[in-house]
Amino acid sequence: MAQNKFYVVWVGHNPGVYRTWADCQAETKGYPQAKFKAYESESEALQAFAKGWQKSLQFKGKAAQISESASQIGKASGTAPEINYDSISVDVGCSGNPGVVEYKGVDTRTGEVLFYKGPISKGTNNMGEFLAIVHALAYLRKQGSNKTIYTDSVTALSWLRKKEVASNLVRDASTEEIWILVDRALNWLQSHTYSNPIVKWDTRKWGEIKADFGRK
Numbered sequence: 001m002a003q004n005k006f007y008v009v010w011v012g013h014n015p016g017v018y019r020t021w022a023d024c025q026a027e028t029k030g031y032p033q034a035k036f037k038a039y040e041s042e043s044e045a046l047q048a049f050a051k052g053w054q055k056s057l058q059f060k061g062k063a064a065q066i067s068e069s070a071s072q073i074g075k076a077s078g079t080a081p082e083i084n085y086d087s088i089s090v091d092v093g094c095s096g097n098p099g100v101v102e103y104k105g106v107d108t109r110t111g112e113v114l115f116y117k118g119p120i121s122k123g124t125n126n127m128g129e130f131l132a133i134v135h136a137l138a139y140l141r142k143q144g145s146n147k148t149i150y151t152d153s154v155t156a157l158s159w160l161r162k163k164e165v166a167s168n169l170v171r172d173a174s175t176e177e178i179w180i181l182v183d184r185a186l187n188w189l190q191s192h193t194y195s196n197p198i199v200k201w202d203t204r205k206w207g208e209i210k211a212d213f214g215r216k
Contacts, residue, residue, distance in 0.1 A: 006045035010053035011035040013193045016161035017045045031195075046154070050200040052082075083206060084199075085109040087148040088136050092128030093118070093213035098169055101125075101178060103132035105139065106211045108150060115139055123178035124169050129153035131178075132211075133160055134185035137194050145196075152201040152209045160198065163189045 007024035009015050012034045018024045021038075028034035035053040039045040048056040085108050092103040102118025115135060120128070133156055136149045151157060159165050163186060171179050201209040208214075 005038045005040060006042045007036060007038050008045050008049045008056070009034070009036045010049065010056070010197060011195065013195070014161075015049075015195070015197050016157070017042065017049050018161070046157075046200070050202065052197070052199065083108070084148045087150055088114060088140065089150040089201065089210040090129070090132035090136050091152065091209050091211035091213060092125055092132055094123070094125040094128055098122050098124050098175070101128040102213075103128045103135070104211055104213075105132060105136045105149075108210050111210055117181075120178050120181070122174045124167060126153065126155045126159070127165065127167055127169065127178055127182055129156035130159050130165060131181055131185055132156075133198060134188055137192075137196060137198075138188060140196055141192065141194060146194075148197045148199055150199055150201040150209060152203055154200060157198065157200060160189070 004019065005021070007018045007021060009018060009024060009027045012027040012031045014027050016027075018027065024036055024038075028036050035057060037048065037057060039048060087108040088105045089108045090103065090105045092101060094101050099122065100118075101120040101123040102116070104116040105114045106112060107114060117131065117135065129151060130153075133149060133151055140147055140149070165182050165186065167182075169175055169178075203209065
């Protein structure tokens with residue numbers, strides 16, 4: 001039985017990691033200077049996505065279309081000296097899990113708060129992380145910006161890639177507010193495309209993400 005490959009799309013309609021070649025094609029076909037590559041395992045693909053295309057695409061091969069131009073891409077990679085500071089970092093604060101949720105997006109260079117949402121009466125940390133990413137995408141779209149977005153949540157990245165929130169949080173009166181926001185975010189993803197690289201913040205190498213609420 002043939003082993004399934006995982007496809008990283010760094011530059012395309014919806015950057016992320018995909019499980020099928022058909023999905024990869026859908027996200028890159030017709031996209032100027034698309035950058036993508038196949039990997040044998042999901043963990044390898046996620047690491048490559050976080051490193052950025054500059055470090056991952058070092059040769060031209062059948063699985064990757066490589067452009068000599070670095071336009072529309074930040075210098076985000078998996079190494080500490082190459083944080084793309086011309087970017088937005090997002091994070092969540094959650095008092096209990098589930099509990100009261102708030103999130104924000106900040107300028108990675110200056111720490112200036114660009115947007116803030118909360119408090120949301122009851123939700124989970126992962127749901128807040130997901131909402132923060134989609135909020136950043138919508139915020140940058142209004143500005144016509146393709147800046148990089150940093151998140152420290154692997155789960156939120158997975159939900160974003162799948163356009164599906166796999167949360168066990170019950171839907172009832174106490175969680176209505178966050179579920180309305182999540183459903184709205186999913187609808188936004190279904191009806192919009194984006195070219196912003198969304199990169200996993202490497203906490204081990206870079207320290208806490210710039211949007212951290214400092215509650216650990």
